[in-house]
Amino acid sequence: MNSKKLILLAVIGVVVAVFIGFGGPELLTLENLQKNQASLEQWISQNLLVAVLGFAGIYVLVTALSLPGAAIMTLAGGAFFGNVFGLIAVSVASTIGASLAFLVARFLMRDTLREKYRETVAKMDRGIQKDGAFYLATLRLVPVFPFFLINLAMGLTAMKLKTYALVSWAAMLPGTFVYVNAGTQLAQIESTGDILSADLLLSFALLGLFPLIAKFIVGFIRKRRVYAGWQKPDSFDYNLLVIGGGSAGLVSAYIASAVKAKVALIEKDKMGGDCLNTGCVPSKALIRSAKAADTLRHANRYGLESVPVKGSFKNIMKRVQDVVAKVEPHDSPERYRKLGVDCIFGTASFVSPWELEVVHNDGRVERLTARSIVVATGGRPAVPPIPGLADMEPLTSDNLWSLDTQPGRLLVLGGGPIGSELAHAFQRLGSQVTQVEMGDRLLAKEDADVADVVMKQFREDGIDLRLNHAASEFAIEDGEKVAYCDHNGERVRIPFDQVLVAVGRAANTKGLGLEKIGVEPLPNGTVPVEEDMSLRFPNVFACGDVAGPYQFTHAAAHQAWYAAVNGLFGQFKRFKVDYRVMPWVTFTSPEVGRVGLSEAEAKEKGIAYEVTRYGLDDLDRAIAESADYGFIKVLTPPGKDKILGAVVVGTHGGEILAEFTLAMKHGLGLNKILGTIHPYPTWNESAKYAAGEWKRAHAPQGVLNLLEKLHGWRRGKNSGDKAGKYSTT
Structure with a gap:
């Protein structure tokens, strides 16, 4: 750190120390202001200009250094200076203070805060890149994060100071007025009867309703901005159009049909997508054949004679295709048409946020409209540009x-x-x-x-x-x-x-016409979705591999629920996708199943944790099957049984993982798993034994020592000698 930063840091430290030393946090409370209200009002009436300037200076200091008390001071501005002078003083001072905090973050704490608030800053960077000043105005009007965090985090972006100050002032002004006005009414409370006054009740109602009003206004403005230049159809062919017949598209269409919406599913090739035709199903069928070959080759593990494995690879691949054919009816167009889904085979591209041009596989072209559209086009294997490959x-x-x-x-x-x-x-x-x-x-x-x-x-x-x-x-x-x-x-x-x-x-986006609706894929190839799975427009969604960040069939189905529900009912209620408990399994031998944090991720995020391990070589069922290798590892907060993450490495790792996933989803700790009866001998007993390892490591040793003494006392003082007297040895 250079000398200028050290000097600034020292000055800030001195000012904060003085603030705390002189009881700033205790002084800037509503109770203290009301206690000294009469004397302060008398002094202010005689020294109005000095009082306003002094108040503004303190407000700048509190805001610039992110000290506690800004909200109370805003109320105090209204209480002591009225709506006009209070609003001027607070709005100017808060803007100056926010700008100073912005500059401090940019000059002094850029690297530190980028590391500490990585996810928050990443969200703001995306917002600034996408919407610029409007994004800042949204944060000010409807603060998703505390204002002091906005001040500091925005300093890490490329936004110009002039833009930051002007937008902050304009966007904070409505909220500032609400708080200042509430402060003018607070100053009027002299008796319990004043609490029921119309003016005071109106001020408090406005204070409570302002975030909702602001959120509605911001949403309305954002909607008008994003749809500017587009003509919405007067009527629609469908409630929901889904592009892609893989896991994400099938689930989206299924949900829409289940709630009696009119839905069409557009697929250019085979229903079922990668999972059925080239991914999960055929690969697991091949893996099972490979496991059978390994069992024959190592039959001596089970007391049998090992035999050389002979077989036709063509027959193995035929079995794989037979498995795919047996599963195929679950995803067939016949089944979905019976559910009420219009299955269309062809390609689709955007004409507008509500309209798709569909080229049927037979060459016929038509345009279809829907209130909402879901992009679920999946992904494909990436082939790197290596010379000669x-x-x-x-x-x-x-x-x-x-x-x-x-x-x-x-x-x-x-x-x-x-x-x-x-x-x-x-x-x-x-x-x-x-x-x-x-x-x-x-x-x-x-x-x-x-x-x-x-x-x-x-x-x-x-x-x-x-x-x-x-x-x-x-x-x-x-x-x-x-x-x-x-x-x-x-x-x-x-x-x-x-x-x-x-x-x-790589995500499949080619030919969708996303550029026509102003959507550009991210550097990793996926499309940029919001937390409700929307894709720039509130009625256009994406889910599955094309959306990321997870490329699992179950993740695609999970996202599809949010895309379909928000697409059909988003005007009334929107749901944010929840990734807190996302399991996955790698089907090698041994299997690797994981949910939640790994140790590396916990360290990277600065999350304190403990590790509990249980070796599957101790499990009776594993020993009986000559598969006694691998382990379970569970991460918990220090001293607590809450599950932060779990990994199972071993035979049936995916099935064992399910218990930890369920526990995490519903907030159940290791003590609950330990207290659950598990049938013997099963692989899932390993989850209970892992919980037992945690319990053993956290046993209350002091209590156990006292219990040992209690049991000794209950046996009698000389119980040990008496036991020896009757010994047969």
Whole structure:
């Protein structure tokens, strides 16, 4: 920190110390002001100008340093100076103080506050970028955050001081008037009868209703601004139009039909989306076949004779497709049409916030209107622009399922959940898998101890893990496919037969015409949604992979509820999406199930926590199944049993996780899990034993010591000797 900042910091420290030392917090209370009201009014009447200037100076100081008492001083402004002088003094002083706080944050605390209030500042940055001065005016009119936090946080943005001061003054003026006016009435209370006076009741009513009135006005202005230049149809074909027939789109349409809304679902390919056709369902079917192969290959674990695994890869893939076909009726157009959904096969693009142009797969073109539109177009595998990769005809999680010949040597790019699941499955089915990951471990979003268990199993099963390897080039040399990777400055050559790319996913936004309605995808490819899942316009929504931040089927379904309900009933009540309890499972062997915070995330966010661990090697059911490896890890606040996060690494990890997810969702702590009867012997007993580990670590030792003495006293002073007297040894 440079000398100028140190000097400013020292000055601020001295002023704050003086404020506290002279009892500022105690002086700036309503009780104290009323107590000294008569004497203050007499002095103010004789020294009005000095009083107003002095009051304004103190107000500037309190606001600039974010000291407590600004609200009381605003009431006092009305009480002692009346509406006119009070409003002038408070509005000018609050603007100057806010501007000084803005400058202090910009000069002195930019780095510190960006770190401490990261999420808040990120929201404000997005708001400033999107709406600029209007966003600041919204915060001032309907303060989502305390004013002092707005002052400090805005200093971290790129907003100009002149704009900040002018907008703050104008936007705070209505609220300032309400408070000052309330203060003029407070000064009139001399008896209990005054409390029921019409003026006072009106002032308090205005004070209470102002936030609601301001929120309505801001919403009205925002709506007028965002729809400016668009002509809303007089009538609509549908209540809800949904683009995309994956998990998010299906749930949105289902909800709309359940409440008897007229809804149409537009899908260009197959209903069910990635989850049914290329994701969750086929991958889990393949993983099950791989697990069966591993069981046969290691039957000696169960007292049987291990046998070499023989099978047709074509038959395995046929089984996968049979599984997809068996699940398909759940997502079929026939089922949804019976539910009342108009299923349309084609592509859709925006014409306006209420109108879509639909090109049917048979070439027919029509325009459809709806009061609300939901974008649920999902995502696709991302293929990085590595030289030569396109010439390898790479496999992805989309086109993998058309294989009928098993790759002998499979190169997997990516160490995330998809890459790890498929790498392990193919290795167990007999391919020689080399998995390349740029980082120093697999499953980078999980804690290191979690990834270690998975990587240990991968290596035992024969996967060639290449960590800290970055693929830089692909080529065909002497008829053989090869990949070149950078590894700590060394160029590494890896031959392979086929390459599977699993380095992430990109949202499907091409062809939607989002630019026509002023929507631009974010740098990560997803579209920018608000907390109610709306997409710039209050009647346009997005959910699922196209919206992020989670790319799970269950997350898409969760978001779809908010998109559909807000789309149908948002004019009356809007719901903000709740991500507080979001579980997920990586279906490797062992499985990795997690909900809530990891240790790394808790440290990053500065959240104090304790860790409780339970090893699954202690679980009777795991031992009986020769699957006694892995662990459960639960994060709790120090000394409390509230669950901040839980991870299960082991067989049936996803199923075990459900109990912790339920507990977190409904605020149940580990003590509740411990007090629940679990059937024996089951995998879910492990949740109870993990809770027991927490209880054991937090046992009241002082009480236990006293109980030990009590029990000894109840046995009798010489009970130990008597026990020895009758011993048979």
